[in-house]
Amino acid sequence: MRRFIWLSIVGLFLVCVLTVEIKADSNDWQENFFRANQAYKAGQYKKAVSGYKELIRQGVINGHIYYNLGNAYFRMNRFGRAILNYERAHILIPRDADINFNLGQALDRIKDVIPESGGYISMNFFQLKSLTITEILWAFACINFLFWTFLFIRLFSRSEWTYYFMVTFLALWLMAGASFCLKWYMTATDDRAVILKSEVDVLAGPDSKDTLLFQLHEGTIVHQERTEDGWKLIRISVKKRGWVKSGALELIQPASG
Amino acid sequence: MKKIATIFFFLLAFSLAPYTAFADISVTLNLNRNEATLSDTVRMTISIKGSRESDLEPVIHGLESFDVMRCGTSSRFEFINGSLNSGVDYQYSIRPQKAGTFKIGPVELKIKGKTIRSGIKTLKIVERARTTGLNRGSLFLSAGVSPAKVYVEEQAVYTLKLYHLAKVKDLTLDLPDIEHLQFKQLGKPVQYQGVYNGTYYNILEVRYAITPLKEGIYEIRPSKLGLNVYESGQISPFDMFNDNFFDLSAWRPTTLTSEPLELNVIPIPHEGRPQDFSGLVGSFRINTRLEPSELKAGESATLTVTLSGRGNINRIPDIKGPELENVKVYADQPVIKVAPDSPGPSGSKTMKWALVPEKEGRYRIKPVSISFFDTVGGKYRVIKTPALLLLVRPGGTGEVMPLTGDGKSEVKAGPAKKEIKELGHDILPVHTSIKDIVPEGRFKPGTLSFLLIFLGPCFVYLGVFIGTRYYKKKGGSKAFTKAKSASGIVAQRCKKAGISSSEMIHIIRDYINDRFGQSHGVPTPDEAAEIIRSNGAGADTVNELRAVLQTLEDAVYTGKGNKPCNMEKDIRDLIKRIEKESR
Missing domain, CATH: 2.60.40.740 (Immunoglobulin-like)
Structure with a gap:
């Protein structure tokens, strides 16, 4: 019986470790990364952009790649794309100071005043803004493992210390679980998009004949509500919403929306 | 509870009494008004801080033209910023006998043989209040x-x-x-x-x-x-x-x-307005002090300039510190004091600099001047401090951290600090380190690894939990284990060729005992047959077991017990059938 239990645990670990392995074929993307950086340093920003985009297509989804891509766009004076990629980089490596600095530089160059986003869920809850969903997930996984381990130990040894550990990890489990759910919700419902065209007309309806409400400029961050026949309904504030052509903007979280 | 609190308070007071005895003792004189008529009474309070008793009654100077009436005494204990202060207030009521401007004070009192003096207050007494002569009611x-x-x-x-x-x-x-x-x-x-x-x-x-x-x-x-x-x-x-x-x-x-x-x-006249006029209006005086005026190189002296008077105190400008060659100058924060309860706002502004000479020599500190419009004289005035001399003797070379004033305030370096100016705007470079570029793993919500990591420990726990419960429910005894393994043991033992009849009869009896939880007795063929029948075996199987056992017993009792029985295969088949049919 005990042999069976230990074998189960070891087997579970092996499965876990094997299923989270890193892509083995690293030489290709390292080469591409090096070449893209060289192009950037040589001032060939278009080539650098292609290189970084190729890396992303290869599945090297990493905040530093998005940051470098943002830099390349910045050098090409395409501040909308730069902001878009800095924002994507910020989601993946939120504590990187370089991103915040360069994002600030890019935001300084846009024409529209972006109102402070006042979400109904504070992004500062449990410092969620400075943690990635993967980091929260790993923390939750560790706490989950320890919680069940102490519960498991209590099947055979009901000592007092195991009880306190179990209760502690239960509390941590609930906190980590709540944080994870909240972060997942925020990521899944992140509808922010960046205007990519130098000037965009915002109309009262999804038709070119509709009334022009106002104009937006490259780099402005808006909220995308829904898509209809090649048009997107966007919102800046309660009083400022309207329709723009789909190609005029791109979502920061490509999977959402 | 109240009683305990009172006792605690007194214990605390007595325990702290030795500390208060050595605390700084001071006396202040206060009047509730600065101007009154001949028919008014003015309340005068003498506050002694740091002691609750004096050797004698306070002696108050300047009350020759007043009728004085003592109104009472009150003691006080107070905690201010964590330190205990004790004191006593003497209350007096004074009524003037004649009109005029009087200086009341100082108050002198002796505490433990030491004489302490208060400041002086000015009280103006007018003949009578300006009245219209009309009766204005109650x-x-x-x-x-x-x-x-x-x-x-x-x-x-x-x-x-x-x-x-x-x-x-x-x-x-x-x-x-x-x-x-x-x-x-x-x-x-x-x-x-x-x-x-x-x-x-x-x-x-x-x-x-x-x-x-x-x-x-x-x-x-x-x-x-x-x-x-x-x-x-x-x-x-x-x-x-x-x-x-x-x-x-x-x-x-x-x-x-x-x-x-x-x-x-x-309006303030334009005529005669000095160039450095800062808008200061009123009546002011200036004082300067250099302490010490003689020191060693590397040591620190404090230059203090105080502007005080009556008027718009907040308009007193910041005075520039002295500029001396081979002397480091550290400016302190100016301190503005305003006394709002005087007959019109008065106060002072004190500016301090720490001077650290690096070389010996005689340093002349230039006079400081300031202009203001004198409202009494109706003209502009310039007030000036005298020039000061700082004598520096040769000294150590060690760096001295200067302190101005009481040493508590923060010092600032002589050259004024400037806000950092941005001279250019650019972005930071790309990230080139390969080790930072770690592609995302597959550990994401909804993936197999995610489910295994999160649900695996739960399943392991539940599996073990259910297993242990089942094991316990089934008895968890050796009998259960033996019953499970009884047929296997028979098969194992029957593998050997040439098993004697006496040995075979033991194998079957052991099987019956282990499999059906019997005490280790010696069941007869009929008893063994009855046991398997009661556990669900079919009639043919029951009869066959009885016959096999009878045959083996006959062999044993007829002296052929040690000879091979040659029934191994039959016995194995019979046990299989029993296993199949029994519950």
């Missing part, structure tokens, strides 16, 4: 402005006095709002008794400093005072019980207005 509000003619930014004092015979409460004051005139309250309101048109009134007085920002003749509109007044004539018939509940009907809300006034504000 309740009225009076206003006055002094002086009525001022320069721009010279402050005038606006005094409001509430005269009342009956009790009043819930006072709300509405000051006039006049463009280019700023009102600022001077101290707390004071209460005293005084005479108006031969009648003794209770007087509540409040003062405001008026700062005119522009020349012109201003009409100061009446101030409005809302209050509730107690009307003794309408006392409830239940008043005999002196119960506040029945008194409610005697309070009547009312509003009083003061008389309108006029303030003439004249």
Whole structure:
């Protein structure tokens, strides 16, 4: 019986470790990364952009790649794309100071005043803004493992210390679980998009004949509500919403929306 | 509880008494007014801090022209910023005998043989209050402005006095709002008794400093005072019980207005205006001090410049520190003190610099000058400090961290600090480190690894939990294990060829005992047959077992027990059938 239990645990670990392995074929993307950086340093920003985009297509989804891509766009004076990629980089490596600095530089160059986003869920809850969903997930996984381990130990040894550990990890489990759910919700419902065209007309309806409400400029961050026949309904504030052509903007979280 | 608290307080007080005895002792003299009439009484308070007893009664100088009446003494213990302070207040009521301006004080008292002195206060006594000669009733509000003619930014004092015979409460004051005139309250309101048109009134007085920002003749509109007044004539018939509940009907809300006034504000003359004039208006003096004036190179001296006087103190400019070759200069934060309860705002601004000479020599500190418009003389004046000399002897080379003043305040380096200016805008470079570029793993919500990591421990736990419960339910005994393994043992033992009849009979009996939980007895063929029948075996199997056992027993009892029985395969098959048919 005990042999069976230990074998189960070891087997579970092996499965876990094997299923989270890193892509083995690293030489290709390292080469591409090096070449893209060289192009950037040589001032060939278009080539650098292609290189970084190729890396992303290869599945090297990493905040530093998005940051470098943002830099390349910045050098090409395409501040909308730069902001878009800095924002994507910020989601993946939120504590990187370089991103915040360069994002600030890019935001300084846009024409529209972006109102402070006042979400109904504070992004500062449990410092969620400075943690990635993967980091929260790993923390939750560790706490989950320890919680069940102490519960498991209590099947055979009901000592007092195991009880306190179990209760502690239960509390941590609930906190980590709540944080994870909240972060997942925020990521899944992140509808922010960046205007990519130098000037965009915002109309009262999804038709070119509709009334022009106002104009937006490259780099402005808006909220995308829904898509209809090649048009997107966007919102800046309660009083400022309207329709723009789909190609005029791109979502920061490509999977959402 | 209250008793315990009292005991605790006294224990604390006694335990701290030795510390308070050595604390700094000081005495202050306070008057509740600076101006009064011959018929007024002025309250005088002498506060002793740091001690609760003196060797003798305080000696108060300057009271020759006053009738003095002692009103009481009160002791106090107070905790301020974590330190215990004790003290005593002596209260006096003084009434003037003649008009004039009097200097009261200093107060002298001896504590433990040491003489301590207070400061001096000035009290102005006028013949009688400026009255209209009209009887204004039992309740009225009076206003006055002094002086009525001022320069721009010279402050005038606006005094409001509430005269009342009956009790009043819930006072709300509405000051006039006049463009280019700023009102600022001077101290707390004071209460005293005084005479108006031969009648003794209770007087509540409040003062405001008026700062005119522009020349012109201003009409100061009446101030409005809302209050509730107690009307003794309408006392409830239940008043005999002196119960506040029945008194409610005697309070009547009312509003009083003061008389309108006029303030003439004249401009400061352009003629003779110094170039460095900062807008300072009033009466000021300047003092300077250098301590020490003689020191070794590397040591620190403190230069203190104090500007004090009456007027718009906040306009005193920051004075530039001395510039001396081979002397490092560290400026301290200027300290502004304003005394709002004096007859018009007065105060001082103290500026300090730490001077650290690096080389020996004689250093001349140039005079510091400042200009202001003197409202008394009606002309501009320049006040100047004397030049100072700093004598520096050769000294150590060690770096000295200078401290100015009491050493608590933060020091700043001589050259003024500047805000960092941005000279250019650019982004930071790309990230090139390969080790940072770790592609995302597959550990994401919804993936197999995610489910395994999160649900795996749960499943392992549940599996073990259910297993242990099942094991316990099934008995968890050796008998259960034996029953499970009984047929296997038979098969194992029957593998051997040439098993004797006596050995085979033991194998079957052991099987029956283990498999069906029997005590280790020796069942007869009939008993064994009955056991398997009662456990569900079929009639053929039962009969076959009985026959096999009978045959083996016969062999044993006929002396052939040690000979091979040659029934291994049959026995194995029979056991299989028993296993199959039994419960």
